[in-house]
Amino acid sequence: MIKSMTGFGSQEIEIRPYGKISVEMRSSNHKFIETVLHLPEGFLSLEDEIKKIIEGRIKRGRVFCLVNISGLRSSGVSVNEPLLRNYLKSLRAIKSQFALQGEVGLDTLIHLPGVLSVEEKRAPKEKIYPALKSAVREAVEELVETRQKEGKALFVYLIDNARALKKDLAIVKVRFKRLVKDRVARCSSDEERSVFLKETDIGEEVQRLEFHLRNFTGKLLKKDAVGKELDFIAQEMQREANTSAAKSFDPAISARVVKIKSRIEKIREQVQNVE
Numbered sequence: 001m002i003k004s005m006t007g008f009g010s011q012e013i014e015i016r017p018y019g020k021i022s023v024e025m026r027s028s029n030h031k032f033i034e035t036v037l038h039l040p041e042g043f044l045s046l047e048d049e050i051k052k053i054i055e056g057r058i059k060r061g062r063v064f065c066l067v068n069i070s071g072l073r074s075s076g077v078s079v080n081e082p083l084l085r086n087y088l089k090s091l092r093a094i095k096s097q098f099a100l101q102g103e104v105g106l107d108t109l110i111h112l113p114g115v116l117s118v119e120e121k122r123a124p125k126e127k128i129y130p131a132l133k134s135a136v137r138e139a140v141e142e143l144v145e146t147r148q149k150e151g152k153a154l155f156v157y158l159i160d161n162a163r164a165l166k167k168d169l170a171i172v173k174v175r176f177k178r179l180v181k182d183r184v185a186r187c188s189s190d191e192e193r194s195v196f197l198k199e200t201d202i203g204e205e206v207q208r209l210e211f212h213l214r215n216f217t218g219k220l221l222k223k224d225a226v227g228k229e230l231d232f233i234a235q236e237m238q239r240e241a242n243t244s245a246a247k248s249f250d251p252a253i254s255a256r257v258v259k260i261k262s263r264i265e266k267i268r269e270q271v272q273n274v275e
Contacts, residue, residue: 001148001151001152001155001223001225002151002154002155002158002220002225002227002230002274002275003144003147003148003150003151003274003275004147004148004150004151004153004154004273004274004275005027005028005029005030005060005061005147005227005273005274005275006027006028006029006061006147006150006273007026007027007143007144007145007146007147007150008024008025008026008027008142008143008146009024009025009026009139009140009141009142009143009144009145009146010022010023010024010025010139010142011023011135011136011138011139011142012135013131013132013134013135015127015128015131018127018128019069019070020069020070021067021068021069021128021131021132021135022067022068022069022070022135023065023066023067023068023132023135023136023138023139024065024066024068024139025054025063025064025065025066025139025140025142025143026063026064026143027058027061027062027063027064027143027147028061028062028064029061029062029272029273030060030061030062031060031228032060033055033058033059033060033061033063034061034062034063035051035054035055035058035062035063035065036062036063036064036065037050037051037065037067038064038065038066038067039067040067040068040069042125043067043069043125043128043132046129046132046133049133050065050067050133050136053133053136053137053140054136054140057140057141057143057144058140058143058144058147058275059275060227060228060275061147061275063143065136065139067132067135067136069128069132077116077117078116078117079115079116080114080115080116080117083114083115084109084112084115087109087112087115088104088109091104147275150273151274151275154270154273154274155220157270158220158230158267158270158271159217159220161263161266161267162213162216162217162220162267164263165213165237165260165263165264165267166210166213168256168259168260168263169206169209169210169213169260171256172202172206172244172253172256172257172260173206173210175250175252175253175256176202176203176206176250176253177203179249179250179253180200180201180203199247200247200248200249201247202243202244202247202248202253205240205241205243205244205247206240206244208236208240209237209240209241209244209260212233212236212237212240213237215233216230216233216234216237216267219233225274226274226275227271227272227273227274227275230271230274231268231271231272231274234264234267234268234271235268237264237267238261238264238265238268241257241260241261241264242261244257244260245257245258245261
C-alpha cells in the first residue's frame with residue numbers, strides 16, 4: 001500500500017520533577033528525504049541521533065521536527081558570603097575611622113554589587129535524553145500512521161483513475177481498428193496506404209500505453225510502491241498519449257485522447273505525493 005508524503009505527528013512526555021517535553025512533526029513533498037530539526041539550547045548534540053530515528057521510518061519527504069522542553073530549569077538565590085564579610089569589615093572600618101553613627105541595615109547590604117545573585121539550575125541531561133528520544137519515536141510513529149491514512153485515500157484515487165484510463169483506452173482501440181480498416185480499404189495504392197498508416201496509425205502508441213498502464217497498476221498494488229517509479233511510468237504514459245493526440249485522424253478518438261491526457265496529468269499530479 002502506498003504512503004503519502006504529507007502528515008503530522010506529536011507527542012508530550014512529562015518527566016517529574018524536571019518538566020515536560022513536547023515534540024511536533026509535519027512532513028511535506030520532497031524528491032528525497034530531508035529532516036529539519038529545531039532543538040532547544042543544550043540539546044544540539046542529539047541532532048544526528050534524532051535524524052536517524054526519523055529517517056529510519058521515513059524514506060522520502062521533507063520532515064520538520066520541533067522539540068520544546070519546558071520547566072527544566074529552577075532558579076535559586078545565592079549569597080556571596082566572603083564578599084559580604086569583606087563589605088561589613090570595610091564598612092565598620094570606615095565607621096570607626098570617621099566616627100560615623102548608625103548601623104548598616106539589611107536593605108543596604110543586599111543592594112551592594114555581587115552580594116546576591118540568581119542562578120539557574122538545569123535538570124541533568126542524562127535524565128532528559130531517554131525521555132526525549134522516546135517522545136521523538138512516538139511522534140514519528142504517529143506521523144507514519146497519518147501518512148499511511150492519507151496514502152489509502154491517495155491509492156483509491158489513483159486506482160480509480162487507472163481503471164477509468166483502461167476503459168478509455170479500450171474504446172480508442174476498438175474504434176481505431178474499425179476506422180483504420182475502412183480507411184485502408186479505400187486507399188487506391190500501396191503507397192497511399194503506407195503514407196496513411198505512417199502518419200495516422202496509433203496502434204503502437206495505444207499498445208505501449210496499455211503496457212505502461214498495466215505496469216503502473218502492478219506497481220501501485222505492491223506493498224512497497226515507490227513514488228519515483230510511479231511518476232516515471234506516468235511520464236511515459238503521457239508521452240504516448242501526446243503522440244496519439246498528434247497522429248489521430250478521427251475527431252471522436254481525438255476527444256477521447258484528450259480525456260486520457262487529462263486523466264494522466266491528474267495521476268502525475270497525485271503521484272508527486274507518494275513516498
